[in-house]
Amino acid sequence: MSMSSTTSSSTASSSTTGTRIDPITASVLQRRVDAIAKEMAGMLMRSSRSPIFNEIGDLVTVVFDKHGNTLAQAEFAAIIAFGAHPSLEFIINYYGDDVHEGDVIIHNDVYSGGNQNADTGIYVPVFADGGLVGWMAAKGHMADIGGMTAGGYDPNAKDIWQEALRIPPVKIVHRGVLQRDVWDFIAANIRMDFVMEDIKSMIGCCTVGGRRLVEVIDRYTLETYEDHMNYILESSARQVRAEVGRWADGHYYGESWMVSDGFDSTKKYKIACEIEIKGEEITFDFSGSDDQAPGITNMPPASAKGAVRIAFLMIMAAGGINIPTNQGLFEPIKTVFREGSLLNPRFPAATVFGNQMCDEVVECIMTALSGILPDRVTAGWNKYLCTSTHGVDPRTNEAFGTLTVFQRTGPGGMLGTDGWDALGFTGTAGQMRAPDPEMFELTSPHFLEYLEYLPDSAGAGEFRGGMGTRTAWSNYGEHQHGVTLGDNVRHEGAVPAQGLFGGADSGLNEITVTYPDGREHLWGSKEIIELPSGTRMESISGGGAGYGDPRKRAVAKVLAEVRDGVLSREKAHDDYGVVIADDGLSVDQVRTTALRA
Template identity: 70%
Template sequence: MTQTGPVDPILASVLQRRVDAITKEMATLLMRSSRSPIFNEIGDLVTVLFDRHGRTLGQAEFAAIIAFGAQPPLEYIIDYFGDDIAEGDVIVHNDVFTGGNQNADTGVYVPIFHGDELVAWAASKGHLADIGGMTAGGYDPQAREVWQEALRIPPVKVYESGRFRKDVWDLIAANIRLDFVMEDVKSMIGSCVVGRRRLTEVLDRYGVASFDAHMDYVLQASERQVRAEIERWPDGVYRGESEMVSDGLDKTKRYRIACEIRIEGDEITFDFSETDDQAPGFTNMPPASAAGAVRIAFLMLIAAGGIVVPTNQGLFGAVRTVFREGSLLNPRFPAATIYGNQMCDDIFEAIMSALADALPDRVTAGWTKFLSGILHGVDERTGEQFVTLTVFQRNGAGAMRGHDGWDALGFTGTAGQMRAPDPEMFELSSPHFLEYHEYLPDSAGAGEWRGGLGTRSSWRCLGRDEVGVTNGEGMESEGATPPRGLFGGHDAGLNRMRVDYPDGTVLEWGSKDMVELPPGSLVTAQSWGGGGYGDPRRRPAELVHADVLDELLSIENARDHYGVAVRDDLTLDHEATTRLRGLAREGAAQ
């Protein structure tokens, strides 16, 4: 929109922060009023304000892969309804073939009017515990088409001009197993209504024309800031790749995710055209989700340079993405895609490996790919069905120059913002007993800056007819590639997961497997850490010693990987350390 009248930079900053505050209030309301632990404990959601054209003005992203997947559906909604948008409309959407990022990630979109003029949109989007399909929770490695995974919801009004559409509401509810899911949708609607109310107050105070002009200024300033940063990066063409092991149907199958990055002046293109063709099962990624994964990696590169930019549409004005139709990252209809969000790890790894030499101060070493479980069955305490996610399984982030990797950060797709559920809430909301959840010693890749630590967890299953589906990668039992260290840093390890059944049999649980979990089954998971950055023998001995004292690093690995000698009484042996590191330097010189 063309700016009208003078723009006050201070007022623009105030309005930008006000928009951000509104989206945070929307998120707080959604989390505190919802019934699902996926919302109120984990925070697998986003709340957003858009302008009338569908441009992102601000968002409160708890799950970044969902956050950056909220805008494409609105583009489709605006085009789909055209002039048939009225005050009081509430639109629900989840369809991955009309802009959605995952069918379980369902969005609510509410137009905001000022007088008779459509001026903005409020949206909330989150992972619903069930959305129909052939399996509770939606995750089934045997799924081969979208209808087996979920109820497809193209844009549909559940409120029309303020009138509740009971017929539409009941149609959706009839295809969902868990009653509380529709209560969560009510919470999503409520959060959007609060967003509409708060933004209307701002428009009443400053006027629509002034608000539009100042937000245009904010978006343009964000884009200028990002373009100036990209212009400092070396022009060139850079290539990287990652590998996905197993597609849920064939554990031996390997798929290549290939990225060509072109930096040209103040623009950057992420081209995944050489990525392998789509899979027959559920390990495909819709383009909205793939674009969100690219944005997550890009923002980490920007942030590593100390650049702080508001999360709005201007962030990505200089970014182009290419996903070949028929590939893993843009599958043809009616492909199954429920696993797609998880492939953020693969996109992230391909981008970081491509830019390692060009931007050594910005990239991270490899992250252990995330692995969690989706559990569903019947809770004997209530007689009701349950669906729960074991996202307390947390892997470590890769290190970067000047910084150790974050410990137990988790999934790249949430950028560390999605929370692990409280252990007691996990036990209260589903029939499980958590035996332990703690850091996994020796799981961090050694380096001058070490990788983040992973975790180990174990829980006992107590439900009836319980079934579990693993959701992730990086499995030792499947021969996956470990997260790589950078510039002399060491690789980290690989995930392990097993089930000890009540009859004494043991199962190595794969990365995309569905298994039955009879009462008394004990699940044990090891989620490994991130790769290291730089020569481990340059790491200050005091930091290595501190990890030994904290029981995060063994005496043996301190000696073998870092050249740091720690005595049996846990004191640091300075002389032996100097000697070990001197011998290592002599060996390297030879």
């Protein structure tokens, strides 16, 4: 039942026919397809019911060609976007020729190409000129998808059946006719009625996306469209191969650590990556990672492959290599995930935490390549920690579910650039939004007290890490529970993300829960707890790691941050060797020169 331990991207290239390729037409078509993906995402966010969709944007929309190659995507949550392709690969092989105009296929199963059970996908084939011409997909994090706990996040789960309703490819619409029995079966296993409304929104945006694609094909002809899109995929692959070919051949190693598996809060797991560069090919081999965990802290190969692609795109973009996000980008990449390991667990292992392990995968890759691409890599991002809460809203007596992702950790610094403050999770690369505070309070029974930058949280460096945040909120929901999903929790003995070239390591995280009776509890990184009405949560989210010797940081930058109140005089002195004068507005140059010497 498990996926192959060795996976590689589909070959994007295919020879064109006799059509003469016009680079301007190719550029227009590429942007038109990209616009379709973005229009679909906008429709989905504006028509959906769940705040996870319409406020946070924990979703993606993708345009594929008829072979399942990615042509364009609106990647609010990049880890989901790159997880959409393996699912479609399986769907195409599963149905073969049994795909028809008007079909709608739903899928979430991590053992047949899915990246996370909560990330459920809708796939719609597109037909023109009497044949299949492409696929539209919408995929997003459902507020509930069955399983033993509302929301699907439960660190006590030991297998996939406890986590969620497992949905292999199934048609919920066949030749334009809703399959009522299938629809009712899925609805019967989901606690929140609005989730089915969100699925309708996903079907709607894919339907409109398909119409837009047919309009493009009608305008340019199918042959012109297909030949120019193949040209774009081939061009992307050539550019990537040429860039990888400039990197030094060799073997490079990096590792990262995850702490706590939901059962043992102090257990440490190693995620390790050996990278081989050979000519224009690059292989990411994670065989050295620890064996799979007993609970939810396992990563399906589709999610792991997505994390590799996120890190690869970061490195490409840092070198000024701007290529449309399509299948050609990943044609030279090979990924290896050992069966039975954290990144390719054996069936029926639980895996709902897998997306969050993107932080460890990215850190592995950045550390491994820091020696040969020091101007491309980032220092370690503080591993993300967020909470998910579910219960009943006493204002409406209806069930609610939300992700409190306004808790934002800091990214790492890189050569020439400080880490972006409070960016958060590598798996969303800054694109998934924090909920608007007022909407958070309107759509769920919470009161947000404050959300602000955390002074002194950035890892010191010539280019410091991004700052983290501090947040406090309280709840008044009924029958409410909350679950944490993350890492780098201080009281669990977390291993901070690594600084590079003399930069300091990342900060750590902590959430303190104060119950109505005054009792306090330090919330673990993967722990489900009851949240009685009146419970208060206070979160500290640390900053990212630093890059380079802090004593080389520009004195003016240090002074400016002290003036702004985001850096203390003590940290300026101890970490950066900068002595702030008694007035707090200037630098004591003599003492600073002596200290830095």
